[in-house]
Amino acid sequence: MQIEPLHRQKAVELGLLFGEGYPNIHDSAAAISEAARRDREMQRELNDIAAEFGDAHFHVAPENDFTPSQLRIAKLYLAELGSIASKAIATALQWRALLGKDGTYPEAGTQYPHLRDAATRKEIAREFATKHPTAAMSGVGSAGGSLRRPRPGTAEARYAELWVASHLGGGATAASNDRGIDVLGGGYAVQVKNLASPVGRPVVQSIFGAAQGHGKPAIWSNRGFTSGAVAEARRLDVALFSF
Numbered sequence: 001m002q003i004e005p006l007h008r009q010k011a012v013e014l015g016l017l018f019g020e021g022y023p024n025i026h027d028s029a030a031a032i033s034e035a036a037r038r039d040r041e042m043q044r045e046l047n048d049i050a051a052e053f054g055d056a057h058f059h060v061a062p063e064n065d066f067t068p069s070q071l072r073i074a075k076l077y078l079a080e081l082g083s084i085a086s087k088a089i090a091t092a093l094q095w096r097a098l099l100g101k102d103g104t105y106p107e108a109g110t111q112y113p114h115l116r117d118a119a120t121r122k123e124i125a126r127e128f129a130t131k132h133p134t135a136a137m138s139g140v141g142s143a144g145g146s147l148r149r150p151r152p153g154t155a156e157a158r159y160a161e162l163w164v165a166s167h168l169g170g171g172a173t174a175a176s177n178d179r180g181i182d183v184l185g186g187g188y189a190v191q192v193k194n195l196a197s198p199v200g201r202p203v204v205q206s207i208f209g210a211a212q213g214h215g216k217p218a219i220w221s222n223r224g225f226t227s228g229a230v231a232e233a234r235r236l237d238v239a240l241f242s243f
Contacts (some may be wrong), residue, residue, distance in 0.1 A: 001085065003080055003081065004053065007049050007053065008084060010049060011046065011082075011085045011088070012082040012085070012088045012124065012125035013125040014045055014088070015085035015089040015091075016088045016115050016125065017042075017115070018089050018092070019033075019088065019091065019093050019151040020092045020115035020116055021035070022035055022093060023091075029045055034159075036158070037153060046082060046085060049078075049081055050074050050075075050077045050078035050081060051074070051118075053077050054073070060061050065222070067103045070085070080171075081086065082171035082184075083171030083184070083185065085171065086165045086166070090162055090165070092115055104202065112215070116121050156194055156233050157194050158195035160222070164183050165185055165241075168185030168190070169185060169186060170230065171181055180206055180210035181207070181214060186214050188216050189210065189216065189218065190207075190219065190220055190240065191203060191207040191210070191218075191219050191220075192220045192221075193221045193223070194204060198221065198226045199221045199224070199225045199226065200225075200226040201226065201232045203219060203229065204219065204225075204232040205221055205236070208236045216237075217236070217237075217239070218238065218239035218240070219238065219240055220242070220243055221240070221242055221243070224242050225242075
């Protein structure tokens with residue numbers, strides 16, 4: 001689905017801002033809590049953009065709701081916005097990883113811009129939206145395999161989802177409304193487990209049910225899978241990946 005340039009620009013800006021301020025694993029609980037709040041705020045803004053798209057294209061009166069078909073289109077639009085924002089987040093995290101201890105990048109210039117500057121974020125997003133109106137986020141810079149692997153634990157659960165999304169070329173879903181699906185991308189509907197123990201059979205059954213109509217069910221786990229989970233995945237045709 002083609003995203004309108006101004007909406008694409010806003011999604012990139014939101015992703016760059018969120019990625020620039022994403023906490024490190026050693027940051028305080030307050031910093032991690034603040035990141036979760038900002039994540040919810042970003043998701044609300046993306047929802048508002050999708051609703052704005054729907055209102056403009058479906059000419060729905062304020063007192064009426066979208067029809068089921070219109071709602072499906074709006075949800076697809078939101079999913080694409082989320083994918084764009086997730087790739088912008090991954091890009092920001094990649095650039096941050098290159099920062100030296102003195103807070104400067106090893107190479108001067110615009111290749112790795114300082115994203116704390118709102119005008120810089122806006123310029124990057126504007127250039128992407130105008131020069132690459134239908135391109136993937138790789139038009140700005142894709143993290144790909146350059147991002148560090150997530151560290152085990154719930155503190156990096158969201159980072160793990162973003163990491164998987166960057167590898168699949170997809171987007172992380174809104175944490176508050178993912179219905180068991182953490183990432184959509186590459187034709188997969190993915191549940192990401194960043195835990196201290198292997199994934200068991202119930203998780204396989206859960207993603208199999210949640211993925212229906214969204215993509216091939218898949219699980220990415222940092223600690224592998226139990227023998228029961230592997231057997232159930234074979235029976236249900238759920239793809240298993242380790243990271």
